[in-house]
Every structure is written in C-alpha cells, then in structure tokens.
Amino acid sequence: MVEKARPFPRPSPNGEGARYPLGEGRGEGHPPLIEVRHLAKVFDVSRPWLNRITERLPRQRLRAVDDVSFAIARGETLSLVGESGCGKSTVARLICGLYAPTAGSILFDGVDLASVRDRGAMLKLRRRFQMIFQDPYASLNPRWRVRDIVAEPLRSHGLVRGGVALAARAGELLAQVGLAASDAEKYPHEFSGGQRQRISIARALSSNPEFLVCDEPTSALDVSVQAQILNLMKDLQRAHGLTYLFISHNLAVVSHISTTVGVMYLGRIVEIAPTRTLFARPLHPYTRMLESAIPDIEMSGKPRTPVAGEVPNPLDPPTGCPFHPRCPYARDKCRVERPPLASFEGASVACHGVHEGWVPLQRASVAA
Amino acid sequence: MTAPLLEVRGLRVEFPTRRRTLVAVDGVSFEIAPGEVLGVVGESGAGKSITGAAIIGLIEPPGRIAAGEILLEGRRIDNLPADEMRRIRGRRIGAIFQDPLTSLNPLYTIGQQLVETMRTHLALDSAAARKRAIELLGEVGIPAPERRIDHYPHHFSGGMRQRVVIALALCANPRLVVADEPTTALDVSIQAQIIALLKRLCREHGTAVMLVTHDMGVIAETADRVAVMYAGRLAEIGPVQAVIHDPQHPYTAGLMGSIPSVGDEVERLPQIEGSMPRLDAIPRGCAFHPRCPRAFDRCRVERPELLPANRTRAACWLHAPERASPAAQAGWSEGAVHG
Numbered sequence: 041m042v043e044k045a046r047p048f049p050r051p052s053p054n055g056e057g058a059r060y061p062l063g064e065g066r067g068e069g070h071p072p073l074i075e076v077r078h079l080a081k082v083f084d085v086s087r088p089w090l091n092r093i094t095e096r097l098p099r100q101r102l103r104a105v106d107d108v109s110f111a112i113a114r115g116e117t118l119s120l121v122g123e124s125g126c127g128k129s130t131v132a133r134l135i136c137g138l139y140a141p142t143a144g145s146i147l148f149d150g151v152d153l154a155s156v157r158d159r160g161a162m163l164k165l166r167r168r169f170q171m172i173f174q175d176p177y178a179s180l181n182p183r184w185r186v187r188d189i190v191a192e193p194l195r196s197h198g199l200v201r202g203g204v205a206l207a208a209r210a211g212e213l214l215a216q217v218g219l220a221a222s223d224a225e226k227y228p229h230e231f232s233g234g235q236r237q238r239i240s241i242a243r244a245l246s247s248n249p250e251f252l253v254c255d256e257p258t259s260a261l262d263v264s265v266q267a268q269i270l271n272l273m274k275d276l277q278r279a280h281g282l283t284y285l286f287i288s289h290n291l292a293v294v295s296h297i298s299t300t301v302g303v304m305y306l307g308r309i310v311e312i313a314p315t316r317t318l319f320a321r322p323l324h325p326y327t328r329m330l331e332s333a334i335p336d337i338e339m340s341g342k343p344r345t346p347v348a349g350e351v352p353n354p355l356d357p358p359t360g361c362p363f364h365p366r367c368p369y370a371r372d373k374c375r376v377e378r379p380p381l382a383s384f385e386g387a388s389v390a391c392h393g394v395h396e397g398w399v400p401l402q403r404a405s406v407a408a
Numbered sequence: 409m410t411a412p413l414l415e416v417r418g419l420r421v422e423f424p425t426r427r428r429t430l431v432a433v434d435g436v437s438f439e440i441a442p443g444e445v446l447g448v449v450g451e452s453g454a455g456k457s458i459t460g461a462a463i464i465g466l467i468e469p470p471g472r473i474a475a476g477e478i479l480l481e482g483r484r485i486d487n488l489p490a491d492e493m494r495r496i497r498g499r500r501i502g503a504i505f506q507d508p509l510t511s512l513n514p515l516y517t518i519g520q521q522l523v524e525t526m527r528t529h530l531a532l533d534s535a536a537a538r539k540r541a542i543e544l545l546g547e548v549g550i551p552a553p554e555r556r557i558d559h560y561p562h563h564f565s566g567g568m569r570q571r572v573v574i575a576l577a578l579c580a581n582p583r584l585v586v587a588d589e590p591t592t593a594l595d596v597s598i599q600a601q602i603i604a605l606l607k608r609l610c611r612e613h614g615t616a617v618m619l620v621t622h623d624m625g626v627i628a629e630t631a632d633r634v635a636v637m638y639a640g641r642l643a644e645i646g647p648v649q650a651v652i653h654d655p656q657h658p659y660t661a662g663l664m665g666s667i668p669s670v671g672d673e674v675e676r677l678p679q680i681e682g683s684m685p686r687l688d689a690i691p692r693g694c695a696f697h698p699r700c701p702r703a704f705d706r707c708r709v710e711r712p713e714l715l716p717a718n719r720t721r722a723a724c725w726l727h728a729p730e731r732a733s734p735a736a737q738a739g740w741s742e743g744a745v746h747g
Contacts, residue, residue: 123595232683233452262451262622262684267666267677274676289596296668296677319671333600334670335625337652350565350598 071150072111073283079144081105081130102355104130106307117284119294122304123351128287132255136171167197170244174256176236180228186239187224193247213242234265255287291334295319303327306354306362313387323389325367369399412439413616414584418476421458430687432458434640445617447631453684455640460586460620464503465493499529502577506589508569512561518572519557522579529580544575567598588620603630624667628652636660639685639695646720656717657724659696
C-alpha cells in the first residue's frame with residue numbers, strides 16, 4: 041500500500057516557528073483543514089454498447105486519479121503540478137464535489153464529505169470552500185451584471201438578504217480584489233481577462249470561504265496580469281487566512297505561490313515536498329525533467345537533463361513505475377514493480393532508484 | 409553587415425470597423441539578417457501576431473496594410489498579387505502556427521501533404537519528393553518515418569504533429585520561417601524538445617526565424633535579437649542578452665520583473681499596474697505612459713520613436729539625447745517598476 045504523503049514542518053511566514061506536521065491530524069497544533077486519503081477516480085470511456093457488441097471491444101476504463109493522498113494545513117498552499125492528463129484537475133474537481141470519487145475519502149476540517157447525508161449540513165460545509173477556474177471568459181455568465189455574479193453565492197446560501205445589503209456586500213468584495221464598486225453595474229464583456237479573473241475571485245470570496253480550489257487561475261493570462269493576480273491571491277491569503285489548493289502546469293508560478301508542491305504523473309503523486317526542498321533538490325527523475333524543461337530565462341547555461349519522449353496513453357499505462365519508459369535510470373525492477381510513495385530526507389518520492397540509491401542525487405544548493 | 413533578408417519599414421495595419429478604424433500595428437520597423445532568429449514578444453493584443461501575418465501576406469480582410477513596406481531580399485512583397493504571394497509563401501517564407509491541428513489537412517496523409525508542398529514549389533518528381541519527405545520526417549525526430557509518412561494527422565500526438573508542421577514549413581527550403589506561438593499549445597516537456605528542434609534545424613539550413621511568442625523564456629533560449637511590442641508599436645529592440653538583463657524601456661523592465669522564476673524567494677512579484685489599452689483607446693503620446701512610473705510631460709503629448717539606449721533601442725523619451733545625461737541613466741532600471 042502506498043504510504044500517505046506526509047508534508048513536513050516548515051517555518052511559518054508570520055514567525056510562529058516550526059509548524060505542526062501536516063497530514064497527521066493530531067499531535068500539536070491544528071489538524072489539517074483538508075485531507076485527501078487514497079483518492080481515486082476511474083472514468084468509463086468505453087465505446088457505446090452497440091459498438092462494443094459489433095466491434096467486439098472490451099469496456100475501457102481510465103484511471104485519471106489513482107491513490108492520491110495529501111493534506112493541507114490552514115493558511116497554506118498546496119500545489120499540484122504536472123502535464124496535461126496527469127489528473128491534477130480531476131483532483132480539484134473531486135474535492136469540489138463536481139465528480140464523485142471512485143475510492144478514497146476527502147476530509148474537510150475532519151469531516152468526511154461522503155459521510156454527510158443531510159443536504160442542509162452539506163450546504164453549510166460547501167460554502168466554506170469555493171473554486172476558481174482557468175478560463176475567466178467561460179466561468180462568468182455573459183448575461184449577468186457583475187453585482188449579480190458576485191452576489192450569487194450570497195443569495196444561494198442565503199447569507200445576505202435584501203437588495204441593498206447585497207449590493208453593499210458586492211461593492212465591498214469588488215474593492216477587495218482591486219475593482220471599483222461602480223464596476224458592479226457592468227457586464228463581463230466590458231472587462232479584460234485579468235479583471236474577469238478578479239471578478240471570479242470576488243465571487244469565490246463572497247461566502248467567506250476558508251478553502252479555495254484554484255484550477256490554473258493564471259494560465260489564460262498574460263505575465264504582467266499573472267503577477268497582479270498572484271500578488272492579489274497572496275494578499276487575500278494573508279488577510280483572510282485562506283487555504284489554497286493550486287493546480288498548475290507552470291513550475292515557476294508554483295514555486296512562487298506554494299508551501300508544498302506535489303508532482304503528478306499519470307494520475308499519481310510521484311513526489312511531494314515543501315516547496316524549497318523540492319526545488320533545491322528535486323528527487324524523482326520526472327520532477328528533474330520538468331524542472332530542466334523550463335526555458336532558462338537567466339541564460340545561465342545551466343546543465344540540462346535531456347528531455348525525451350511523451351506522456352504515454354493513460355488508457356494503456358506502462359507497467360511498474362509509470363515513468364519508466366522515459367526514465368534515464370530505469371532498471372528491470374521499475375518495469376515490473378510499482379514504487380510506493382515513501383519518505384526520503386524531508387520529501388516523499390515514489391522511485392525505486394532514489395530509495396535504493398542508484399539514482400544519483402542532484403546538487404543540494406538552492407537554485408538561485 | 410550583410411544585407412538584411414527581411415526589412416519591415418513603418419508597417420501599419422488597420423482594421424476598419426463600422427464605427428472607426430482600429431490600428432493594430434503602427435509604425436513598426438525592423439530587419440532580420442539571414443540565418444538570424446528574431447523573437448517578437450508582447451502580451452495579447454500587442455500586435456505581434458498581426459505583424460507576422462502581414463509578413464506572410466495572410467491578414468484577413470477587412471484588415472489591410474495601410475502604410476509601410478515589407479521587403480524580402482530587397483524586393484517588396486506587401487503589394488504583390490495573391491497568386492504571386494502564394495508562390496513566395498511556402499517557397500521562401502515558411503509558416504508555423506500555434507495549433508498544429510489547424511495547419512494540417514485531416515483528410516490527407518502527412519506524406520501527401522509534404523509531397524504536394526514540395527512539388528508545388530520545387531522541381532521534384534513524386535518519388536524524389538517522397539524520399540525527401542521521409543528524410544525530413546526523420547530529421548524532425550519522427551520515429552520510423554518510412555512507415556509514419558502514410559499516417560493521417562490524427563494518428564500523431566500534439567508534439568509529433570508540431571514536428572510534422574515544422575517539416576512542412578521547412579520542406580521547400582525557405583529563407584525565412586515565421587513561427588507564431590509554435591509551442592504554446594504543448595506541454596512543457598514537449599515544448600523544450602520543439603524549441604531545441606526548431607533552433608537546430610534553422611541553424612543547419614541557414615533559415616532565419618521570426619519567432620512570435622508571449623513566453624520570454626522561449627525567447628531567451630532561442631532568439632539572437634528580440635523585439636518587444638506594446639499596443640501595436642515596438643517598445644524596444646535589441647540583442648536578447650541586453651533586453652533581458654538590462655532592459656531600457658520601462659515596459660520591458662516591468663514585463664521581465666513580473667515573470668516568476670523557480671527558486672525566487674520574493675514575497676510579491678513586481679507588477680505593472682493596469683492593463684494594456686484597448687485598440688480603440690490607445691493613449692496619446694507614448695502608449696505606455698498611463699502605466700509608466702517614470703512618465704513625464706513629454707510622454708503624454710509626443711510619441712517617442714526608437715532611440716538608441718545603451719545596447720538596445722527603446723521608444724522612450726528617457727533616452728532622448730538631451731536627457732541622456734549620466735545622472736538620468738544611473739539608477740534607471742531600479743525605479744522602472746514598483747514592487
């Protein structure tokens with residue numbers, strides 16, 4: 041069985057000293073706000089019944105997320121990175137309840153979401169977490185005024201009643217994300233991409249959530265606007281003590297915003313570690329490959345691990361370690377036995393070679 | 409200096425709409441030397457793709473080139489009739505677009521598409537063209553090219569398709585390739601492979617590249633010189649090292665500062681306030697002045713031309729000769745953005 045991903049004590053930014061170990065849910069300090077245990081999602085992608093009969097095709101199942109475990113402490117940010125199809129967005133959607141998990145459990149503030157049967161109790165829980173999506177053009181209703189968009193969670197959860205109170209709260213929320221209160225009367229098409237993403241954030245904040253799931257919130261934005269949104273998200277996190285699950289394919293963005301980073305490959309977490317540890321000494325060969333694939337803007341001429349191959353078809357994943365066909369260090373064992381995610385010097389990594397010492401470790405100094 | 413391969417002089421591209429005429433590209437001039445890689449960067453709406461489209465003669469009507477000229481090897485190509493331009497496109501200027509699926513015809517095998525392109529532009533019989541197509545596919549890193557040549561585009565993954573598109577762009581040995589966001593639709597690990605490939609092939613074939621992208625990292629890895637565009641105009645142009653490490657235009661400095669990098673320990677990224685103006689509301693004077701922390705009176709009324717600034721040229725009044733005193737230049741990049 042795969043060991044639970046266990047992130048690590050880390051000095052907190054506000055100087056409380058070493059924090060509680062995440063993922064334990066007991067001991068000193070607070071329990072994690074959100075915990076995911078052995079989460080799995082299998083999609084049935086079979087052809088229609090008649091095709092299966094006439095063409096003699098079997099049922100086809102896609103394991104989009106496979107045995108993923110992590111925990112996020114209050115006020116921290118966990119990022120999941122990986123290439124398209126690695127299952128990172130599926131994890132986000134599972135947590136938000138947009139998909140039902142095939143296996144595993146999601147605990148929010150100690151409560152297993154699957155165990156909540158009462159609709160009222162579920163709604164109460166649900167308003168404590170919200171989601172921000174990638175495409176600010178698709179996630180806002182073009183026929184609604186901004187004030188209605190921002191106030192919708194307030195209305196649907198019955199948090200604020202009465203038009204005047206709603207308008208006042210909408211104005212407040214817009215001010216928080218750096219828009220003018222007068223923008224409330226406008227429609228989404230009057231705003232640029234970055235401003236729309238601010239509206240999405242205002243909407244997500246309206247029910248005073250504790251936890252935000254952000255699925256590639258800056259991928260559709262230009263870099264200068266991306267910097268504005270990342271700064272805004274950090275400011276809001278500090279002001280409201282928000283907890284983020286941040287999904288991204290951009291390692292530089294992830295290194296900037298997160299406390300802990302999990303690297304996903306074909307539905308599983310292959311390495312999870314505190315941000316600084318992960319980037320100072322990436323362990324898993326896939327993490328190293330991703331890191332060296334980032335274009336080197338400093339033009340420092342750093343040595344690169346050659347990047348080879350492509351992500352295999354998730355319908356037909358390789359046996360053993362899913363990364364072995366692309367891994368320069370792969371041995372016979374990797375082809376047959378799937379490596380468990382186990383802790384290694386302050387990180388957790390799923391790689392036989394790292395644990396058995398035949399994958400050479402990289403430089404230990406922090407990348408400048 | 410050798411004669412430039414491509415010269416763009418005072419290019420202006422307009423899109424007439426019902427209410428008014430939008431100017432997407434205005435007064436853009438630059439040159440590309442044979443074999444050189446010029447990166448063109450800018451944010452959405454800066455006019456970088458339209459500049460590329462103007463060069464390959466693919467501006468969609470009602471858009472039109474309203475002023476300026478484009479010269480390829482000393483000969484004007486912006487005013488050629490459509491059929492003559494078609495002969496140049498593919499033969500002397502290749503094109504690579506963002507989405508490889510839209511550049512390939514789904515109903516033909518990639519071999520048919522390569523052979524057709526080569527036979528249109530080169531005097532080759534079909535057997536020779538096919539042989540060359542297989543060679544090219546091998547060169548762009550497609551495994552088992554003699555088998556893959558008879559496959560259709562949907563048989564290939566995104567990265568492999570972009571390799572096919574690169575083969576298609578290079579098959580008639582063009583002198584210039586216009587690559588518009590060639591790696592944007594690809595995953596990071598594939599992106600690095602495609603950039604390395606494009607760079608190697610163009611060096612081997614001596615092909616010049618105009619690389620249009622919003623990704624500064626891609627430019628840093630690939631380009632010899634870089635042009636930074638803002639609101640349809642050139643903000644700065646110069647050797648890639650100089651522009652990235654010692655930007656002279658406040659916009660370039662802000663843009664470079666706002667890119668997060670792995671391992672940076674900054675709490676907040678430096679940001680440029682506001683956003684790029686819409687095409688129907690480009691400010692008077694320098695288009696960047698409302699967002700510029702160093703703007704002064706002249707910036708608000710008079711539009712700056714490209715002025716020599718250190719090792720680059722920047723369209724910024726801070727580099728006007730009468731201001732370029734040592735005092736004005738010292739401490740220049742520190743104050744360029746607020747943190």
